[in-house]
Amino acid sequence: MSDQGKVSPARRRGLADEVADRIREAIFSGAYSPGAQLREVELSSVMDVSRGPVREGLRVLEREGLVHCAWHRGTTVTTLSTEDVAELDSLRGALEDLAVQQVIARASDEDLASIAKAAEVMERVADTHEMVRLDIAFHDTVFAAAGHRRLADAWEGIRCQVHLFLLTRINLSTEGYLGCIPHEHRELVTALRSRDTDTALQLFAAHRRHAVDVVTGTIAPS
The missing domain is CATH 1.20.120.530 (GntR ligand-binding domain-like)
Known part of the structure; x- marks a missing residue:
């Protein structure tokens, strides 16, 4: 069996990681407080990137526990209960x-x-x-x-x-x-x-x- 059938194609994630880094930094600096809304359209405009990397970057931050994504509320900075x-x-x-x-x-x-x-x-x-x-x-x-x-x-x-x-x-x-x-x-x-x-x-x-x-x-x- 060839290697091609064993692994999925690689994707470049550098831009999404950079987006995640910048949003994380904004949260840690206090620019976005717990509960603050993070809108993809606004973030993509501010960072001059398409919404795709922003969406992926937010998913990175969600896995870290820094943001919470909900279909009816969008993405917000996590508020700890x-x-x-x-x-x-x-x-x-x-x-x-x-x-x-x-x-x-x-x-x-x-x-x-x-x-x-x-x-x-x-x-x-x-x-x-x-x-x-x-x-x-x-x-x-x-x-x-x-x-x-x-x-x-x-x-x-x-x-x-x-x-x-x-x-x-x-x-x-x-x-x-x-x-x-x-x-x-x-x-x-x-x-x-x-x-x-x-x-x-x-x-x-x-x-x-x-x-x-x-x-x-x-x-x-x-």
Whole structure:
């Protein structure tokens, strides 16, 4: 049997991926908030592309959990429900607990230095959306330092949704946010460098819980 009968023809997806990147960036920068309508006609006009790549790009973002497509409402930026937040938090917690354990058991001093550097960058940030990016980047370095490929892949699968969750958090309030986030991450770095598993797990859990409590209204935004 020839190879031609085994695989489907390849299609170039570069333009659709670029469209997805640009819309994702607009969401992460705050240009499109949760619930905002994303109209194919407008997007194709703004980006000077046909509606085909826009439609494909939106499908990419739907798979990432960033947008929701419904035939009667069109496409909107995802609004996380209480159930969404609970599921995302529980899955993130399970992944992050394993990452912390792996980092403490296996990470090199160079890995820990990379994590510390990711936290230090936060000290000089004055923009809340940039702080969210750096928060995600910090956790990227933690998962990378864990040295567990499938764990890193699992994190990548929810990464954009966690980013959206943090955007939801700052949309509620930014009071005290720029001050508390660098402090929390300094504590995380200290625990990892001390290779204190119990303390690190407790601090990472508290870090996650604070944001969840703000989003769910359990505590007032600080």
